[in-house]
Amino acid sequence: MRIKDITELEIALLLESVFIRYGYDFRQYSGAHIRRRIMNRMLMSGIADITQLHNRVLGDEAFAYSFLQDLSITVTEMFRDEGFYRSLRDNVIPVLKTYPFIKIWHAGCSTGEEAYSMAVVMQEEGLYDRTTIYATDFNQHALNRAKDGIYSNKMIKEYTTNYQLSGGKESFSNYYTSSYDHVIMNQSLKKNIVWANHNLVTDGVFAEVNMILCRNVLIYFDKVLQNKVQDLFYHSLMNGGILCLGSKEGLRFADIYEEYTEMDKKHRIYKKKY
Ligand SMILES: C[S@@+](CC[C@H](N)C(=O)[O-])C[C@H]1O[C@@H](n2cnc3c(N)ncnc32)[C@H](O)[C@@H]1O
Structure with a gap:
């Protein structure tokens, strides 16, 4: 599957919607990190363009919460460093x-x-x-x-x-x-x-x-x-x-x-x- 190019504006609008609808504020997270996570979610869910992802996040609460999990990287370990x-x-x-x-x-x-x-x-x-x-x-x-x-x-x-x-x-x-x-x-x-x-x-x-x-x-x-x-x-x-x-x-x-x-x-x- 080829994902259509995503613009900065499309990402900003998606994050704005997430904030308004769910109260989670990712608007000032690093752009590169957010872009990687969005692309990853689209690949995993077979979503080819960001408008589809946007609609799904707004319309499907369960999907939205798993998308929110994607944005938080939880990699950790005991006695790290x-x-x-x-x-x-x-x-x-x-x-x-x-x-x-x-x-x-x-x-x-x-x-x-x-x-x-x-x-x-x-x-x-x-x-x-x-x-x-x-x-x-x-x-x-x-x-x-x-x-x-x-x-x-x-x-x-x-x-x-x-x-x-x-x-x-x-x-x-x-x-x-x-x-x-x-x-x-x-x-x-x-x-x-x-x-x-x-x-x-x-x-x-x-x-x-x-x-x-x-x-x-x-x-x-x-x-x-x-x-x-x-x-x-x-x-x-x-x-x-x-x-x-x-x-x-x-x-x-x-x-x-x-x-x-x-x-x-x-x-x-x-x-x-x-
Ligand atoms: C990579 S883990 C780091 C865990 C641990 N501190 C370590 O160094 O191993 C990053 C954690 O920060 C949390 N996190 C990210 N944004 C946050 C926020 N706005 N408020 C609270 N926790 C946040 C994530 O949910 C994730 O569990």
Whole structure:
């Protein structure tokens, strides 16, 4: 099947309709990302031109929700970028240890692997009993999976390697129980994680926290939207709070850059100035 060329205007009109009809705002996501996802959906659904896709999205709610899922990329893993977690243990944990209570916000937590990784670190550092982890995403399907904390056995080998390379202190198998082809994360990790639906584009400040992790999310936003979300993070962080971004993201070109110091440039860890 050959898909007819799609213009910028057609994409803009489709995203405008999605926003008006369903309240999801993708209008400032990066153009290249949105175009790829639209083309992919059209190919998968045998839709040759964007007018047909537009009509289907407006007229068929079930289809529209699966299209919305397409626009959110949920690829994630436990202890993603081991170097980041090593730096977290070496540079960030000593700061967090000085607080009586610790609030951490995972913005764009996808299916939960990142939040469980953090729970493991906090438990091993003796901080979990005074920690609350808020893990949010706008993709309810991903959030439901995160809450269940059930992952395929096939991933565990890779997650165990990541855990070991990231400075893990135990045997990773202590943190889950195996059952047939999957593993279930321990209740002791789940107990201080609050899962919530939150949209970074349309919702406001979520909580006042000591640390925010928003990794591999801003990469899908255009510059204007990145700055808007950075503003939200700035107002959600306590003074001296810590902001962690993904390996391909950074504050260097953000409007708010001057308000932070770099704790670890390579691993994109920043500290809000007092
Ligand atoms: C690639 S995953 C990153 C998951 C995890 N942070 C990591 O680094 O492995 C990106 C996540 O951001 C979420 N996301 C995208 N736009 C969002 C928005 N406007 N509000 C909240 N979450 C969003 C997606 O649903 C997806 O789960």
